[in-house]
Amino acid sequence: MNPIRLSKAAAGVIAWLGLALMSASFIVMVLNSQRFLPRAIARSKRPEPVSVVVLDPGHGGQDSGAMAGNFLEKDLTLDVAQRIDRLLGARGVATLMTRIGDAYVSLADRSALANRVEAAVFVSIHFNDGSRPVASGVETYFAAHQIRSGPAIATWLPLLQRISSEESNVESQSLAGFIQQELVTRTQAPNRGIKAEQFYVLANVRHPAVLVEAGFLTNKEDVTKLADANYREQVAIAISNGILAYREMLKHRAPVQNGGAPPSS
Ligand SMILES: [Zn+2]
Structure with a gap:
């Protein structure tokens, strides 16, 4: 082995060592920022539990959704969302509608709108379309896995994004539970759970997010009930009460991510 070959080999080893060291420190940096950033944020400012309710009337424009004669899902969802909007407004709760008229809004635009605001909950309003006419009643959906807010690092590092999005979604499930409970109690509709x-609109929203199916347009009794404005008002009251009950629960719950500090009260 001549001196030139030796120094070339040594330079190679040093280069590889340098690269390994850089990679190791990068990984440490990423893991540290993942571990400490959320706690640092939680300690510095306890976020408002729910400052905005994003209401998402399903379908719209050329997308009519389910139909029962000239009774269209897109009209019903807007009607009920507007009622919830008014009810929450009367309680001093800020709201944001993903559409305010009979317009087509893509699912991506709906979730993007919700993701632009802080401390929000997302409630999508729909009516069902069953394959069998006997299917009736109300059900509320949540996504078990959602994209999450937090350090931007998680969005460009595929592995970490995958890990964070696979955490189970307790908040959305809890919001779904409150709304479903209020709906069943108030409307006496069959409880589909x-x-x-x-x-898409649930999985791609970074806030607690639910989708309410407030009756079947393929069921005669459900359609008769939904044709009555008073019944739609009861559905709207139930959904807004469910949102308010969830918000109340958050207010009284001790902070979860406080880095081990005792509760403030
Ligand atoms: Zn729908």
């Missing part, structure tokens, strides 16, 4: 489903 809360269900996990990876609907």
Whole structure:
């Protein structure tokens, strides 16, 4: 082995060592920022539990959704969302509608709108379309896995994004539970329960997010009830009460991510 070959080999080893060291420190940096950032944020400012309710009337424009004669899902969802909007407004809760008229809004635009605001909950309103006419009642969906807020690092590191999105979604499930409970109690509609489903608008919203199916347009009794404005008002009251009950629960719950500090009260 001549001196030139030796120094070439040594330079190679040093280069590889340098690269390994850089990679190791990068990984340490990423893991540290993952571990410490959320706690640092939680300690510095306890976020408002729910400052905005994003209401998402399903379908719209050329997308009519389910139909029962000239009774269209897109009209019903807007009607009920507007009622919830008014009810929450009367209680001093800020709201944001993903559409305010009979317009087509893509699912991506709906979730993007919700993701632009902080401390929100997302409530999508729909009516069901069953394959059998006997199917009736109300059900509320949540996504078991959602994209999450937090350090931007998670969005460009595929592995970490995958890990964070696979954490189970307790908040959305809890919001779904409150809404479903209020709906069943107030409307006496058959209780189809809360269900996990990876609907696009749920999976791609970084806030607690649910989708309410407030009756079947393929069921005669459900359609008769939904044609009555008073019944739709009861559905709207139930959904807004469910949102308010969830918000109340958050207010009284001790902070979860406080880095081990004792509760403030
Ligand atoms: Zn729908």
